[in-house]
Amino acid sequence: MKYVDDFRDARLARAIADEMRREVREDRSYRLMEFCGGHTHAIFRYGVTDLLPPQVRMIHGPGCPVCVLPVGRLDMAIRLAKEEGVTLCTYGDMLRVPGSRKQSLLKARAEGADIRMVASTMDALELARENPEKEVVFFAIGFETTTPPTAVALKQAEAMGLRNFSVFCNHVLTPAAISNILEAPEIRAMEAVEIDGFLGPAHVSVVIGAQPYEYFAEEFAKPVVIAGFEPLDVMQSILMLIRQINDGRAEVENQYTRAVTRAGNETAKAMVAEVFELARAFEWRGLGEVPYSAFRIRDRFAPWDAERKFTIEQRRAAENKACDCPKILRGAAVPTDCKLFGNQCTPQTPLGSCMVSDEGACAAYYKYGRRRAAARPANLEAAE
Amino acid sequence: MKTMRTWKGVVEMGHGAGGRDMNDLITDLFVAEFANDVLTGEEDQAILSVPAGRLAVSTDGFVVSPLFFPGSDIGALSVNGTVNDVAMGGADPFALSVSFILEEGLPLADLHRIACSMAEAARIAGVRIVTGDTKVVERGKGDGVFISTTGFGMVREGVALSARGVRPGDKVLVSGSMGDHGVAIMASRAGFDFETDIVSDCAALNGLSAALLDAAPNTRAMRDPTRGGLAAVLNEVAQSSRVGITIREACLPVKPGVQGACEILGLDPLYVANEGKLVAFVPPEEAEAALAAMRAHPLGAEASILGEVTDDPDCFVEMETAFGGRRMVDWIAGEQLPRIC
Numbered sequence: 001m002k003y004v005d006d007f008r009d010a011r012l013a014r015a016i017a018d019e020m021r022r023e024v025r026e027d028r029s030y031r032l033m034e035f036c037g038g039h040t041h042a043i044f045r046y047g048v049t050d051l052l053p054p055q056v057r058m059i060h061g062p063g064c065p066v067c068v069l070p071v072g073r074l075d076m077a078i079r080l081a082k083e084e085g086v087t088l089c090t091y092g093d094m095l096r097v098p099g100s101r102k103q104s105l106l107k108a109r110a111e112g113a114d115i116r117m118v119a120s121t122m123d124a125l126e127l128a129r130e131n132p133e134k135e136v137v138f139f140a141i142g143f144e145t146t147t148p149p150t151a152v153a154l155k156q157a158e159a160m161g162l163r164n165f166s167v168f169c170n171h172v173l174t175p176a177a178i179s180n181i182l183e184a185p186e187i188r189a190m191e192a193v194e195i196d197g198f199l200g201p202a203h204v205s206v207v208i209g210a211q212p213y214e215y216f217a218e219e220f221a222k223p224v225v226i227a228g229f230e231p232l233d234v235m236q237s238i239l240m241l242i243r244q245i246n247d248g249r250a251e252v253e254n255q256y257t258r259a260v261t262r263a264g265n266e267t268a269k270a271m272v273a274e275v276f277e278l279a280r281a282f283e284w285r286g287l288g289e290v291p292y293s294a295f296r297i298r299d300r301f302a303p304w305d306a307e308r309k310f311t312i313e314q315r316r317a318a319e320n321k322a323c324d325c326p327k328i329l330r331g332a333a334v335p336t337d338c339k340l341f342g343n344q345c346t347p348q349t350p351l352g353s354c355m356v357s358d359e360g361a362c363a364a365y366y367k368y369g370r371r372r373a374a375a376r377p378a379n380l381e382a383a384e
Numbered sequence: 385m386k387t388m389r390t391w392k393g394v395v396e397m398g399h400g401a402g403g404r405d406m407n408d409l410i411t412d413l414f415v416a417e418f419a420n421d422v423l424t425g426e427e428d429q430a431i432l433s434v435p436a437g438r439l440a441v442s443t444d445g446f447v448v449s450p451l452f453f454p455g456s457d458i459g460a461l462s463v464n465g466t467v468n469d470v471a472m473g474g475a476d477p478f479a480l481s482v483s484f485i486l487e488e489g490l491p492l493a494d495l496h497r498i499a500c501s502m503a504e505a506a507r508i509a510g511v512r513i514v515t516g517d518t519k520v521v522e523r524g525k526g527d528g529v530f531i532s533t534t535g536f537g538m539v540r541e542g543v544a545l546s547a548r549g550v551r552p553g554d555k556v557l558v559s560g561s562m563g564d565h566g567v568a569i570m571a572s573r574a575g576f577d578f579e580t581d582i583v584s585d586c587a588a589l590n591g592l593s594a595a596l597l598d599a600a601p602n603t604r605a606m607r608d609p610t611r612g613g614l615a616a617v618l619n620e621v622a623q624s625s626r627v628g629i630t631i632r633e634a635c636l637p638v639k640p641g642v643q644g645a646c647e648i649l650g651l652d653p654l655y656v657a658n659e660g661k662l663v664a665f666v667p668p669e670e671a672e673a674a675l676a677a678m679r680a681h682p683l684g685a686e687a688s689i690l691g692e693v694t695d696d697p698d699c700f701v702e703m704e705t706a707f708g709g710r711r712m713v714d715w716i717a718g719e720q721l722p723r724i725c
Contacts, residue, residue, distance in 0.1 A: 004647055010708045017708075047709015231707050347714075368711040 007230030037064030037359025044368030176293035209264025286329030400520030440475035455583025475537035487526030566656035587660030599677035628696025
């Protein structure tokens with residue numbers, strides 16, 4: 001089986017699309033949130049929306065760790081590189097994200113700060129090992145998918161007794177975000193959207209398993225289908241959600257069976273638990289303060305915690321008032337609703353990180369669907 | 385390689401000082417390998433007789449890293465890149481000038497290898513390297529070698545190609561598979577750990593473009609999709625001509641190795657550089673002839689009609705995906721990968 005080709009097969013796509021058309025109820029809408037930015041991109045890149053019946057509306061969720069990182073935390077990373085003279089290692093996604101005062105890691109690098117793009121935490125560790133005179137800090141971001149590699153790096157740093165390596169930890173948690181979207185009263189006050197079902201994240205679920213989502217399905221009576229990233233995975237998962245909604249079921253189903261199990265990756269989970277503990281609260285761009293939604297490094301690994309090693313406090317950073325990222329991240333608006341979209345805010349001149357990150361809803365809209373996106377609002381009114 | 389001499393040692397500051405060392409380097413390395421009747425190394429300029437008509441001129445700098453990569457090197461690239469830019473204007477390239485910025489410490493054996501590669505590329509393209517310049521910068525101030533070339537060619541009679549000349553209804557043709565060069569470069573960079581049999585497609589396109597123009601003399605525009613890939617060329621032309629473009633993913637040739645590498649690295653072949661391919665915008669009545677002419681040429685065996693030009697005030701470039709949907713092919717913001725050419 002050639003996974004890449006077979007899971008993008010157009011005939012199968014049409015077959016699923018036909019099934020969908022047969023099974024959707026004409027008189028209702030299906031508001032489905034794809035939590036993960038990777039799904040948003042898949043939907044746009046392959047033109048999946050064109051194949052969906054008009055009753056189905058995809059809402060883009062906050063599953064983009066770059067997008068939900070508050071500006072204040074990015075500012076801290078930039079300050080680490082500029083003021084503390086550290087060698088800051090980062091995943092490529094963060095380089096162009098705008099911080100306060102039009103700064104970014106890329107701009108800071110152009111101004112002389114030592115900022116390196118790495119593909120993995122191991123690269124950062126190697127850099128520290130090979131350059132004992134440099135203070136190396138790894139800028140750790142991401143949901144549960146990228147947390148295990150950071151745990152590995154910290155354990156290895158401890159084992160090696162490496163003095164010049166530390167981690168600036170911004171790992172966030174998926175179930176906490178989903179809870180927040182579904183229940184926080186402030187969110188409801190800020191025009192929460194009624195969501196009928198969730199497309200669950202693919203690779204996060206490889207780590208945490210399908211089991212953690214059972215809480216939402218039960219507590220909030222919302223179906224969850226864990227979906228792979230190929231367009232056929234997405235189509236099949238949407239069909240599964242349509243069926244659950246029609247049947248009045250609210251279960252956790254796993255479409256991505258080739259990679260996800262109910263328990264997830266026990267080794268990874270154990271390692272993460274050894275290195276990290278829950279932080280009492282963490283500020284999310286767009287969602288505000290969410291309790292127990294992020295990790296902090298355990299005391300045992302304090303010598304490798306950049307926040308304890310260096311004195312950098314988080315300052316309240318002002319976001320652009322006209323930027324609709326906060327609403328978009330909660331699914332309360334689409335990119336084209338934002339006054340800045342396509343005008344002042346473009347991938348070249350991003351004002352909010354939804355536009356800069358490859359997984360941001362705005363970047364996906366801009367790159368793949370500008371014209372269709374402009375036409376969409378009229379269709380939505382007809383469907384609802 | 386023409387001369388049998390083995391070059392030991394490295395580039396030193398003296399090689400750029402204008403004295404005997406520099407003179408020896410020019411005579412024994414560059415002039416010896418470039419070997420043509422115009423280049424003696426004794427003059428500060430080349431004097432050429434040219435026919436009356438329109439002269440196409442193009443210049444380019446080459447900073448590719450690493451210097452040697454699967455399928456080619458900075459030398460051949462510096463010749464072919466400029467030959468191609470001249471040829472894309474419907475011109476027949478005949479001469480190049482070259483400027484070297486050498487870093488102190490560059491092994492002379494590497495420089496010799498680069499010069500031989502340039503000589504071979506020039507021979508294949510049918511151009512002469514007629515004049516040049518050499519400078520040396522201190523260790524740490526360069527990156528081995530930077531090369532600039534300027535190319536000259538006479539424009540074919542009756543041909544007027546321009547990015548502004550494309551019209552709704554025109555067909556978009558591509559001469560072969562996309563993304564080979566970019567992937568070959570990535571595979572040879574430290575930190576990217578994958579094996580691939582993809583090699584750079586670096587090649588001179590003047591033969592192919594001449595064959596195309598013979599068959600389709602009313603071709604509106606030709607471009608070679610280097611940095612920014614096919615997507616950049618399509619967007620540039622759409623903007624210049626104020627038109628839209630629609631292409632079909634099913635008609636886009638991409639080698640499986642390139643597809644695989646792009647999957648792993650999260651890249652889109654539409655945005656990856658090519659150095660031996662061309663995109664042509666041809667009036668619909670000449671499209672089949674253009675396709676046949678390209679397919680008959682060794683460099684155009686996988687040529688394809690990719691799509692057509694549309695009437696679109698937004699000047700969007702769109703693609704019908706192999707999946708059955710539709711998506712935008714936008715201009716990329718920022719760089720996908722640095723130092724690709």
